[in-house]
Amino acid sequence: MAPENILALEAFNLKKVYKRGAEEIVAVDDVSLSVKKGDFVSFIGPSGSGKTTLINILGCLDNATSGSLKIGGETVFAENKSLSESELTRIRRRVFGYIFQKFYLVPTLTVLENVLLPFAFFQKAEATADPMDILTFLGLEKRVAHRPSELSGGEMQRVAIARALVNKPEILLADEPTGNLDSKRSEEIGGVLKQLNAKEGLTVLLVTHNPSLAKVADRTISLHDGRIA
Amino acid sequence: MTKKISIYQVAYKNLLRKKTRTALTILGIGLSAWVLISLLGFNRGYESALNKDIDNMGFQVLVTAKGCPYEAATLMLKGGTGLRYMKESVIADILKHKEVQQVTPQLMAAVFDPNKGESGGINAYLGVDPVTFPAMKSYLKFKQGGWFTQSDALEAVVGYEAAELEQREVGDKMLIPDKNIEFKVVGVLARSGTADDGTIFMPLKTVQKIFDKEGLITAAGIKVDKNANMTELENKLYDLPDVQVVSMAQVKTTIMSLVSTAKVMVFSIALIAILIAMLGVINTILMSVLERYQEIGIIKSMGAMPWDVFRMIWTETVILCLFGGAIGIGIAFALSKITDVLIRRLLPYTPTGSLIAINSRLGLITLGVVLGIGLVSGIYPAWRAARVRPLESIRSEGD
Amino acid sequence: MGTRTEFSPESVSDHDLRRNTGRIPDLDRRMKKIFALVLAIAIASAPLFAAVGCDLNDPDRDVKRLFPESTGYKTLYVTIAQKGGAEMLRRVEKRLGDVFQGLYETIDVPYTMYQVFKGKELIGYIHGVNQKGEFGGIQVFLALDRDGRIRGFYFQKMTGRYAKLLRDLEFGKQFIGLNLADFGDYDVASAQAKPGSRVGAIKNPAPQAESDFRAALRATKKNLILCDEFLLGNKFMKE
Numbered sequence: 102m103a104p105e106n107i108l109a110l111e112a113f114n115l116k117k118v119y120k121r122g123a124e125e126i127v128a129v130d131d132v133s134l135s136v137k138k139g140d141f142v143s144f145i146g147p148s149g150s151g152k153t154t155l156i157n158i159l160g161c162l163d164n165a166t167s168g169s170l171k172i173g174g175e176t177v178f179a180e181n182k183s184l185s186e187s188e189l190t191r192i193r194r195r196v197f198g199y200i201f202q203k204f205y206l207v208p209t210l211t212v213l214e215n216v217l218l219p220f221a222f223f224q225k226a227e228a229t230a231d232p233m234d235i236l237t238f239l240g241l242e243k244r245v246a247h248r249p250s251e252l253s254g255g256e257m258q259r260v261a262i263a264r265a266l267v268n269k270p271e272i273l274l275a276d277e278p279t280g281n282l283d284s285k286r287s288e289e290i291g292g293v294l295k296q297l298n299a300k301e302g303l304t305v306l307l308v309t310h311n312p313s314l315a316k317v318a319d320r321t322i323s324l325h326d327g328r329i330a
Numbered sequence: 331m332t333k334k335i336s337i338y339q340v341a342y343k344n345l346l347r348k349k350t351r352t353a354l355t356i357l358g359i360g361l362s363a364w365v366l367i368s369l370l371g372f373n374r375g376y377e378s379a380l381n382k383d384i385d386n387m388g389f390q391v392l393v394t395a396k397g398c399p400y401e402a403a404t405l406m407l408k409g410g411t412g413l414r415y416m417k418e419s420v421i422a423d424i425l426k427h428k429e430v431q432q433v434t435p436q437l438m439a440a441v442f443d444p445n446k447g448e449s450g451g452i453n454a455y456l457g458v459d460p461v462t463f464p465a466m467k468s469y470l471k472f473k474q475g476g477w478f479t480q481s482d483a484l485e486a487v488v489g490y491e492a493a494e495l496e497q498r499e500v501g502d503k504m505l506i507p508d509k510n511i512e513f514k515v516v517g518v519l520a521r522s523g524t525a526d527d528g529t530i531f532m533p534l535k536t537v538q539k540i541f542d543k544e545g546l547i548t549a550a551g552i553k554v555d556k557n558a559n560m561t562e563l564e565n566k567l568y569d570l571p572d573v574q575v576v577s578m579a580q581v582k583t584t585i586m587s588l589v590s591t592a593k594v595m596v597f598s599i600a601l602i603a604i605l606i607a608m609l610g611v612i613n614t615i616l617m618s619v620l621e622r623y624q625e626i627g628i629i630k631s632m633g634a635m636p637w638d639v640f641r642m643i644w645t646e647t648v649i650l651c652l653f654g655g656a657i658g659i660g661i662a663f664a665l666s667k668i669t670d671v672l673i674r675r676l677l678p679y680t681p682t683g684s685l686i687a688i689n690s691r692l693g694l695i696t697l698g699v700v701l702g703i704g705l706v707s708g709i710y711p712a713w714r715a716a717r718v719r720p721l722e723s724i725r726s727e728g729d
Numbered sequence: 730m731g732t733r734t735e736f737s738p739e740s741v742s743d744h745d746l747r748r749n750t751g752r753i754p755d756l757d758r759r760m761k762k763i764f765a766l767v768l769a770i771a772i773a774s775a776p777l778f779a780a781v782g783c784d785l786n787d788p789d790r791d792v793k794r795l796f797p798e799s800t801g802y803k804t805l806y807v808t809i810a811q812k813g814g815a816e817m818l819r820r821v822e823k824r825l826g827d828v829f830q831g832l833y834e835t836i837d838v839p840y841t842m843y844q845v846f847k848g849k850e851l852i853g854y855i856h857g858v859n860q861k862g863e864f865g866g867i868q869v870f871l872a873l874d875r876d877g878r879i880r881g882f883y884f885q886k887m888t889g890r891y892a893k894l895l896r897d898l899e900f901g902k903q904f905i906g907l908n909l910a911d912f913g914d915y916d917v918a919s920a921q922a923k924p925g926s927r928v929g930a931i932k933n934p935a936p937q938a939e940s941d942f943r944a945a946l947r948a949t950k951k952n953l954i955l956c957d958e959f960l961l962g963n964k965f966m967k968e
Contacts, residue, residue, distance in 0.1 A: 162631065163721050186719065187635060194633035205628040209343040210335070217335045223633035268633065445892045448786060474832065496888070497833050497859055497866040505864040505888060512864070518832070 107174055109272055109304045110136040110159060115168035117154050117327075128154040129165070130327035136306065138271075141298040143307040143318035151327035153276060156308050160199065160274040161192045172196055173271065194223045198265030198273045202280035204257040206249040206264075212236070213245040216263045225268050235263045239293065255286035262293060272304045273297065279314055291317040337638060341645035348618065352650070355614040359654025359700060360661065362607035366600045367662045367688060367696040368669055373593055375687035377586075389434070389466055389551035390560065392576045393424065393567060413438060415546040420570060424550060427566055429558030434462035435547040437537050441508040453507065455486075455530050457537025457547075466553055470526060475500035475517035482535040487517035491527040504530075509540055604700070607654070608707040615647055615711040627720040636716040643715045647708030648701065655700035659693045783857045783868055784841045786885060795872040795881045796845045796853055803844045807959050810837040817958065824954050824966070827917045827947065833859065842959055851875060856956050857885060860948035862941045864889045869948035871904075877953070877961050878908045884945070891935035895945065903931045909953040909965040917947045 117129040128151045136142055144152045157163040159170070161177065161184075169179040177192055178184050184192075206215050216232045236242055239259045249257055258278060265273060275294065279287035291314050297303045307318055315321050323330040345352045395414035424433050437457035444450040460478045464470070473493075478485045488498055493515070498504060502515045513532065521527055538544045554560060560577060567575045619626070626639060634642075662669075666688050785791040792802045809817050818836050822828050829835065843855040857870040865888030872881030882901035884892075894900070907927055914923040920943040922929035933942040957965045 157721060186630075190630065190633060190635050193631060197631075199628075199631045201628070203624070205625055207340070207343075207625065209347050210340070214335050214339075218340065218629070219632040221335050221337050221340060222629070222635065222638045264632070443888070445886075445888050445896075494833060495866060497831075497861040499832050499861075502861070503864055505890065507888075510890065 107138055108135050108171070109138040109140065109173060110306075111171040112159060113169045113171075115155070115158055115165045115170070117151075117158060117163075118166045128327055129158065132168075132324075132327070132329055134322065134329070136272075136304060138304055139298070139302045140320065141295070141305045141307070141318040143309060143315040143321045144324060145309060145312065145315045145321055146324035146330070147310070149326075150324040152308050152324045154327075155324065156274060156276055156306060159306065160197050160272075161189050162199075164189075194268070195225070196271045198268065198270035200258065200261045200265050200273070200275045200278050202277040204249070204254075204261045204281075206257055206260055208249050211246050211248060212241060212252070212260050215249070215260055216267055218264060219268050223268065232263070232267055235266050239263055253286075254282050255289055258282065258286075258290055259293065262290075262297075266297075266303075270303075272306060275305065275307045275309075277308055277310070279309065279311060287311065287314060290314075337642045338645050341642050342649055344618065344622075344642075345646055345649060351614055351618075355610050355650055356654040356657065358607045358610045359651055359704075360658035362600075362603040363655045363658025363696055363700050364662045365603045365658075366699065367659055367692055368666075369596050369600045370692045370696065371662070371666065371688035373596070374689075374692065377589065378687065390554045390577065391552040391564065391567070392549055393420070393552065393570070394549040394574050394576070395547075396572050396574050413440070413548060415543065415548060416550070416573060418545050418547050420547075420573065421550055423570055424552060424567065427563060429555050429560075429563040430552055431555045432462055432466060432553040434459050434466050434551045434553075435534060436463075436549045436551065437534055437541075437543060437546065438548045439537050439541045439543070441506060443507045445507070453530075455506070455532050455537055457534040458531050459534045463531075463551075466551060467526070470522055471520045473518045473520040475515070477517060478533045479516065481533050482539065483516075483533055484511065484513035484536060485516045485533065486513050487519065487531040488515055489519050489527040489529045489531075490521045492530055493518045506540065511540055604703055608703050611647060611650055611704060612707045612711060614650070615643060615708060616714065618646070619643060619711050619715045622715075623718060626715050626718045630718065630720045639718070640712045640716040643712035644705070644708045647704050647712070651701050651704030652697075655697045658700075659696055662688055663693070783859045785843070785855065785857065785870070788843065791870075792843060792845055792855060795855060796847075799845045799847055799852060801846045802855075803846070805842040805844065805959075807840050807842060808837050812959065821951075821954055821958060825917055825947075825951055831861065833861070840955055840959065842956070844960070845872075853880065854956060854960050855881075856952055856960075858948050858952045858955065860944050860951075862887060862889060862944050863938065867941065867944055867948060869945055869952055871949065871952050871956070873953075873956060876908070877956060877965065878906060879904050879953075881905070882949070887941070889938055889941055891938040891941070894935040895938065895941060897934065900934055904949065909950075909957055912950045912953060913965075913967070915946065915950060917950060920946065 112135070113133050115129055115132045116127070119126040119128055130151075132155060144156060146152045154163070158165045161170075161172075164178065164183045167180065170177045172192065173196070207218065210218065213232065213236070216236065233242065233245070236245060239262060241256065241259055241263065244252060244256060249260070252260065258281075262273075262278075273294075278294075279290050282290065294305055294307065295317050298305050305318070307315070309315050393416075395416040418435060421433050421435050424430055435458075438454060439457065440452050440454045442450060443453045446453065460481055464477050473490060475487075477487060486504060488496075488504075493499070496504070498515045499518060500515055503512050504515060505512055513536075519526065534547070538546065554563060564575050564577055567573070629639060629642075630636075788802065788804070792799055809821065813820070815836070818829065838859075840856070840858075844851055845853045845855060853875055854873045855870065856873075857868050860867040860869060866886055867884060868886040870881075870883055870885050871879055874880050882904035883898075884896045884901075887896055911927050914926060915921075915928045922931075928946070931946070933939065935942065953965075957963055
């Protein structure tokens with residue numbers, strides 16, 4: 102594992118351009134930033150500010166049009182270099198865990214099975230974490246045999262979090278995780294993320310348009326029109 | 331609690347999401363599998379039963395007098411008239427050919443019996459040579475008694491059905507109406523499943539004498555040497571005056587070729603049925619892939635490689651085909667008796683013996699075919715699923 | 730029975746290609762003829778083998794003939810083996826005064842029994858038995874009223890020189906009004922009837938066919954016994 106203060110993530114001059122018909126849309130415009138291991142960074146901005154696009158690039162869900170990205174000191178992609186889907190997948194497996202606004206749980210699997218799902222595809226050698234520990238940590242130990250349809254919104258998001266953590270990711274990416282939750286549940290999730298960061302030392306990148314949630318992070322980056330404001 | 335979940339479990343549970351749709355798709359595959367295996371079984375059964383019937387003729391070539399209705403039933407249809415005769419000396423001529431192993435002469439005779447049926451009918455008697463005939467039809471077994479004691483005795487060997495009809499056993503008398511001649515039953519044959527069951531056999535000389543046909547016969551059955559050229563022999567036989575040559579082997583070949591044409595047609599139908607079912611499979615899986623786009627994206631974000639997704643979707647196809655195939659084959663086995671009865675009603679000529687001969691080998695073949703086509707048709711939906719980029723499927727607010 | 734067929738050659742009498750050209754005649758045309766022949770055989774052989782279980786040749790017609798007042802009938806198929814097994818067979822043989830013998834008189838022979846109805850009312854029965862005759866099979870059919878009394882007698886089948894005499898309607902009339910009680914003293918084995926009994930009064934119109942005459946009487950008694958056992962609940966059985 103990387104020693105303290107190694108940069109978990111470093112981005113240089115990231116640019117993302119979409120073509121829509123004849124039009125060219127610059128979603129991310131020359132963004133550079135760095136994230137230390139154990140950081141909790143929130144990205145805030147209005148709709149269309151490019152925060153989701155940015156976080157997708159940082160999280161290796163998408164390629165940038167130009168710029169470079171280093172993760173844990175290793176260059177992931179650099180000038181004009183695009184990674185294939187398989188290569189991106191390999192990085193994702195190793196480094197990231199994701200949670201989204203829609204929980205995307207598999208309805209026919211139980212809570213425990215949903216959490217175990219990543220293991221069907223990939224299991225890190227070091228990932229000896231007992232899924233039950235994670236579930237207990239998140240207060241779900243009594244719900245392990247239930248199906249998603251029997252859970253509340255907050256519980257479902259917590260299952261998604263457990264699933265994201267089961268392979269011991271280095272960085273947790275949360276894209277609008279409370280978008281589908283009421284304020285009480287949103288607070289709960291915020292608290293969970295804070296705990297994970299504080300107790301487990303998990304690096305967290307959070308995208309939200311909710312200012313009070315953004316405050317939970319150590320650092321907030323504002324985006325406007327694809328640039329850091 | 332299991333500490334691990336496999337792709338196959340996930341695939342299986344995916345199918346349970348839309349139970350009705352899954353069930354209907356499986357049913358479709360099951361029906362086409364049933365059609366396929368029934369057709370395979372029919373092909374096998376019909377062919378072997380046909381072979382058995384033809385082989386049971388006893389002789390490979392039959393020479394008859396020109397214009398002679400050989401079969402007893404035709405005789406009855408014609409009202410007992412129309413018999414034509416050959417000279418018995420033709421036997422010697424036939425034996426001259428080196429390809430001929432043995433010849434047996436036959437004389438068919440008929441009388442009108444006023445007491446038969448509602449308003450009278452034809453009684454037919456087949457005069458056979460006690461020396462050569464039993465040897466050629468060695469498969470004929472006796473229920474009671476045996477062949478004639480003398481070559482000109484007033485004796486008869488009766489086929490099982492004919493005997494049962496008249497309640498005849500060894501030692502009983504029978505009467506030739508019109509000629510008013512009594513004769514004795516010396517043998518009752520066991521059921522053979524051929525027309526011999528309905529025949530009354532008498533010594534050739536006896537029939538010739540009773541019916542004033544000394545020196546004449548209606549047919550000669552020829553056993554051909556195994557290595558002989560059948561066509562050549564037939565050509566030579568045609569040179570005999572006033573005879574008609576029918577080759578059982580040719581009959582068999584012609585029938586078999588007719589049957590193979592039918593077979594090709596029948597298998598085309600089966601194949602079409604399967605393809606239609608497979609389209610159903612592709613449609614079902616494809617629809618479920620499109621419905622699960624976002625989920626597939628998430629799975630990719632969890633670390634699933636394209637090959638993992640491909641495998642998962644492919645597994646769903648395989649599961650559908652296995653279940654469908656198994657059900658179809660199971661139904662076929664259960665209903666094979668009923669299908670047999672149905673087919674006998676429909677076809678004019680059905681050989682004896684089981685018509686639908688399904689066995690486990692055919693079952694495995696059918697399962698293999700269904701599975702194979704399933705694997706092929708599963709490729710496209712699985713490929714579509716594997717190609718999904720996480721981003722395409724995950725859309726959140728803004729952007 | 731029915732579809733028992735075989736391939737049979739058939740001459741193509743008006744077709745003489747080979748004579749002129751030395752070639753083997755057109756197989757396809759012959760094949761069509763063979764198939765037509767095969768079809769004909771299948772049809773022709775069906776009635777040949779239909780009678781073995783001793784059914785009426787044409788039930789619709791025959792029931793109406795025997796019971797002109799009837800409106801319908803029901804057909805039952807029974808065997809001694811199914812109904813009462815070996816014990817029943819022994820009882821039947823005792824009542825008959827003769828044992829079941831030969832290839833065709835066995836415990837599992839199927840018997841066809843017809844129940845005749847007028848509207849919903851049961852008005853009588855019809856049953857036929859196979860019996861060995863001198864030259865062939867004999868089928869004796871009885872039409873009984875509800876109480877088991879004979880109201881019709883005829884031979885559906887009989888072979889022999891004098892069959893015509895026995896099949897004459899006058900012969901059958903002698904049986905009308907008789908029931909199983911009348912046959913009780915008739916000894917089948919010796920063909921002796923009690924002097925003065927109604928069975929004893931039955932005349933044989935064909936003395937040269939004495940054995941067939943006796944066979945007919947045995948068949949009649951057996952017929953009545955089977956009807957008593959299967960249809961009338963043994964009401965004629967003496968203890």
